[in-house]
Amino acid sequence: MTGRDLVIRARRMVSADGEGAVAVVVHGDEIVGVEPFDAEVPGAEEVRLADDEVLLPGLVDSHVHVNDPGRAEWEGFPSATRAAVAGGVTTLVDMPLNSIPPTVDVPALEVKLAAAADRVYLDVGFWGGAVPGNLACLRPLHDAGVFGFKCFLLHSGVDEFGHLDTGQVEAAMRELATFDGLLIVHAEDHEAIAGAPACSGTDYRGFLDSRPGEAENRAVRTVVELARRTGCRVHILHVSSAGAVPIIAEARAGGVRVTAETCPHYLALVAEEIPDGATEYKCCPPIRERANRDRLWEALGEGVIDLVVSDHSPSTPDLKHLDTGDFGTAWGGISSLQLGLSVVWTEARARGFGLADVVRWMAQAPSELAGLRRKGRIAPGYDADLCVFAPEEEFVVAARNLYHRNAITPYDGRRLKGVVRRTWLRGAPVDLDAAPRGRLLVRGDD
Known part of the structure; x- marks a missing residue:
C-alpha cells in the first residue's frame, strides 16, 4: 500500500463492524483500509492514539433543533455545530421547525440552505415537515434532498408549524408511500393531553401529570395502525414512555416498518x-420515573428502541422561566448536544453495556435511519469521520463552558465518564477556531 494520506493507529478501535487494534488508512475524504495495527503504510502522515484512547466513528445525531434562521438567538449553525463536534458528532440532521420559515416547502429549504452555507463545522442534512396544507409539497421536498418528514400529533410549541389530525397523517403516509418516504413522528395524542390536568407552577409532578404516558402510548398505537394500513415507513421520535415499547415491538413483528429512538435525558x-x-x-414528552427509565434501557438492549439521539432543543434563558420556575409556561427542551456521548456512556457502562452498543445506537443506527450510506462506520468506502474518546476520563459539566449558545442544561454540575479529545471530518482534523468546513448533505448525494 503506497501513497496514502493518513494512517491512524489505535490500540483499540470500536465500530459497528468490530473491535480491535488497527491502522485506519485514509485517502482524501475516505477510509480506504482498516489494517492490522503494525501494517506498513509508506508515505502517509501517521497519528498514533494514546493507550487510554479509543477510536470511534464520528457520531450521527439525527434529531437536532438548530433554529437558524429566524430564532438564531436560541441557537445557530456555528454554535450548534461547534457543540456537536466537541461531543464527538460529525454529522447532524436538522429539524424543520423552530427556524423561521419552517422547512415545509422547497423555498423554505432554500432559505435554510443559504443560512447554513459556510457556517457549519460538521456535515449537516435536513428533515422536511408535514403540516396542514402542504401535502403537495412533500414530493418536491423529497426530490430536493430532505431525508424525511416530521409531523406532530398535537401543538408543536410554535404556531407556524401546525399539527396533523389522524386523517391528515394518513394522507401524508399515503403520499410518502408512493416514493418510499419516511415519516418521523412526535407521538403524543392531542385529546389525551387536552384531557389531562393542566400544568402550572413549580411542581414537577404536576407537569408530569399533564403529559401522561398514556398520551404517548395512544399516539404510537395510532401511528403504527396507519403505517400498517398505508405501508409507509415510520419512525417514532424521542420515546419516553416504556408503555410504548411493546406496541412498537408487536407492530414490527407484524411487518410494520417502524423504528424508534430515545434520548440521553430519558x-x-x-x-x-x-x-x-x-x-x-x-421537555416534551417528559422525563419519567426511575422504573420507566430502566425499561427503556431494556428496550435498547432488546433492539426494540434502535437509536439514541439528542433532541437538542435549546432556547434563551428567559423562555425557560428560570426566575419563576413555572413548568406551565417554560419552554420545553433539553440542551445536551455536546454531552450526549458522555451521558449515554456513563449510564451504559454502569448497566453492563459496552462501547460497541453505544456506537450502534449513536452512529450506525442514526445514519441508517436517515439513509446516510457513508456515515457511522469505520470501514472502507465510508467517510473518514472519526472520534477519539477517552472512556475512563471523568469531568464535571460546567454549562458556561459548553459551546451551546445559551448556558442552560440539566447536566450542569453532573460528573460524567468519557471525554472526546479530537475529531476528524472527512479525513481532516476539526479545528473549532478555524473557518468551518462542513458540507450540506442532500438525500442520495453520496
Missing part, C-alpha cells in the same frame, strides 16, 4: 430527582 434522568422549579429539565 436514559440518565428520573422524575424523582428533579427539583421543583428546575425548568431546565422540562
Whole structure:
C-alpha cells in the first residue's frame, strides 16, 4: 500500500463492524483500509492514539433543533455545530421547525440552505415537515434532498408549524408511500393531553401529570395502525414512555416498518430527582420515573428502541422561566448536544453495556435511519469521520463552558465518564477556531 494520506493507529478501535487494534488508512475524504495495527503504510502522515484512547466513528445525531434562521438567538449553525463536534458528532440532521420559515416547502429549504452555507463545522442534512396544507409539497421536498418528514400529533410549541389530525397523517403516509418516504413522528395524542390536568407552577409532578404516558402510548398505537394500513415507513421520535415499547415491538413483528429512538435525558434522568422549579429539565414528552427509565434501557438492549439521539432543543434563558420556575409556561427542551456521548456512556457502562452498543445506537443506527450510506462506520468506502474518546476520563459539566449558545442544561454540575479529545471530518482534523468546513448533505448525494 503506497501513497496514502493518513494512517491512524489505535490500540483499540470500536465500530459497528468490530473491535480491535488497527491502522485506519485514509485517502482524501475516505477510509480506504482498516489494517492490522503494525501494517506498513509508506508515505502517509501517521497519528498514533494514546493507550487510554479509543477510536470511534464520528457520531450521527439525527434529531437536532438548530433554529437558524429566524430564532438564531436560541441557537445557530456555528454554535450548534461547534457543540456537536466537541461531543464527538460529525454529522447532524436538522429539524424543520423552530427556524423561521419552517422547512415545509422547497423555498423554505432554500432559505435554510443559504443560512447554513459556510457556517457549519460538521456535515449537516435536513428533515422536511408535514403540516396542514402542504401535502403537495412533500414530493418536491423529497426530490430536493430532505431525508424525511416530521409531523406532530398535537401543538408543536410554535404556531407556524401546525399539527396533523389522524386523517391528515394518513394522507401524508399515503403520499410518502408512493416514493418510499419516511415519516418521523412526535407521538403524543392531542385529546389525551387536552384531557389531562393542566400544568402550572413549580411542581414537577404536576407537569408530569399533564403529559401522561398514556398520551404517548395512544399516539404510537395510532401511528403504527396507519403505517400498517398505508405501508409507509415510520419512525417514532424521542420515546419516553416504556408503555410504548411493546406496541412498537408487536407492530414490527407484524411487518410494520417502524423504528424508534430515545434520548440521553430519558436514559440518565428520573422524575424523582428533579427539583421543583428546575425548568431546565422540562421537555416534551417528559422525563419519567426511575422504573420507566430502566425499561427503556431494556428496550435498547432488546433492539426494540434502535437509536439514541439528542433532541437538542435549546432556547434563551428567559423562555425557560428560570426566575419563576413555572413548568406551565417554560419552554420545553433539553440542551445536551455536546454531552450526549458522555451521558449515554456513563449510564451504559454502569448497566453492563459496552462501547460497541453505544456506537450502534449513536452512529450506525442514526445514519441508517436517515439513509446516510457513508456515515457511522469505520470501514472502507465510508467517510473518514472519526472520534477519539477517552472512556475512563471523568469531568464535571460546567454549562458556561459548553459551546451551546445559551448556558442552560440539566447536566450542569453532573460528573460524567468519557471525554472526546479530537475529531476528524472527512479525513481532516476539526479545528473549532478555524473557518468551518462542513458540507450540506442532500438525500442520495453520496
